[in-house]
Amino acid sequence: MSDYIRKRGNRYYPMIYLGYIGGKRKYKSGGGFDKRSEAKEELLKMQNKIKKNSIMIEADDMTFGELAEQWYEMHAKPTISYRALENYKGILNKSLVPAFGNVKLKTIQPIHIQRYLMTLKHLSPATIRKYFYVLKSIMDKGVEWKILEISPIKGITLPSLTTQEFTVWDNVQINKFLNIVKDTKWYVPFLLAFTTGMRQGEICGLKWSDYNTITGDISVSRSMQRNFKLKDTKTKSSRRKIVLLKKTKLALDYQKRCQEENENLLGKQYINSGFICTHNNGESINPENLGKTFKKLIKEYKLEPIRFHDIRHSFATILLQNGTNPKIVSEILGHSDVQTTLNVYSHVLPDLQKDTMQQLEGILF
Known part of the structure; x- marks a missing residue:
């Protein structure tokens, strides 16, 4: 309305x-x-x-469900990415609304929030924090919109986060997979993933205008959502330039020639989308399909199971294991700061420190 x-x-x-x-x-x-x-x-x-907050909303009888609905329509939809929005919708419908939907906002106290979090103890600490983030965002908007005087979120204790666990592939496994997709439309997007560490949406959102054939780098400035909508990368650090490997540049040059040949062959039926990663008719590749294809190929060829996001972890791990400065790895990945990189890949760093000290011993003595 x-x-x-x-x-x-x-x-x-x-x-x-x-x-x-x-x-x-x-x-x-x-x-x-x-x-x-x-x-x-x-x-x-x-x-x-x-x-200017001069008009106050009379909301003595407003329920959490009503505030959550307004938060979703007026705040979440206009500002949050499609993928995150779908996750938040699931959290609302499956957990928050069943727990608090009909409860009047003015009656919700910190103790009720803490009890709710206790019911989530079967979930991982990271997942609980996602639920809490949505709840906090709703309550904070309630305060901002003058519906609540204070947020009942203050003073809540959250479970501590454990070190993130993930599986990575080594260079042998990576090359085996790339050979499998070598002569398919999936080769370029997967090669970009393994040689740049880009996310699914970032890869599918790449356009030819982002690729500098002279300097050999590619600019990351947008991400494609599952509904094919383009969204600017979420943070300033996510907007970055990545120097490409020679192998990747050759693959991109070949991809460009193939697209031109397909356009000549298909004529008006060809979709000149401007994207680097496309189907044979020029239509852009959906990031969700990219992930599904990866999962399908792993199962079909009986490869060690990893998630698409673990390609990114594999890329970073190989760099760190070969002595790349964590600050450089952080910049390539588009992390907000180097501390994020150090936290995610802390399990790799002890071995790096050991290797570094052994090198120092050889230099000094």
Whole structure:
């Protein structure tokens, strides 16, 4: 729903939509005017007052479910990526709304939040934190929108995070897989994954305009969602340039020639999408399909099971094991800071320290 001008008799009324309160749509009227233009002018003034928090929403009877609905429509949808939005929707529908949906906001206390978190103890600490993040975001918006005076989230104790565990492939396993997809449309996206550490959406979102044939690097500035929508990379550090291996550059050059040949062959049926990773008709590859294909090929060829995201971990692990500075690895991966890299790959670092000290011993003595 949205704000509008309501006509009643010969008078015009500016109506501000306040949301679902007490199970009903609620509006605030700005009074009657003789002319529609006057009512429209008043509506703009009221909207500006809302932006300045001058209009308070009467929400004594608002439930958590009603606030969650407004949070999803007014905050999450416009600002959050498609993939994250789907995850948040699942958390809401499967857990948060069943637990708190009909509970009035003013009655929710920190103890209720803590008890709820205890019911999630069968989940991993990382997953519990995701649930908590959604709950916190909803409550914080409630405070920001003047629906709540204070958030009941304060003082909550979260389970500590354990070291992330993942499986990686070595160079032999990587080359075996790349040989399997060598002469298929999947070769370029998987080669990019194994030689740059890019994420699924980042790979599928690459355009030819991102590839500098002179300098031999590629710019990462956007990500493709599962619904094919493009979204700017989530942080400043995620926007980066990656120097490509010679093998990768040769593959891209060949890919470009193949696309041009397919365009000449198919004519008007060819989709000139501008993307690097495409089907034979030029249509862009969906990142979800890329992940499904990876899983399918692993099963078909009886390879050691890893997730698509573990390709990224494999890339980083190989770099670190071969003495690459963690700061450089962090920049290539697009991490927010080097500490993130150190935390994720802490299991690799002890061996690096041992090798470094052995090298130092050889230099000094």
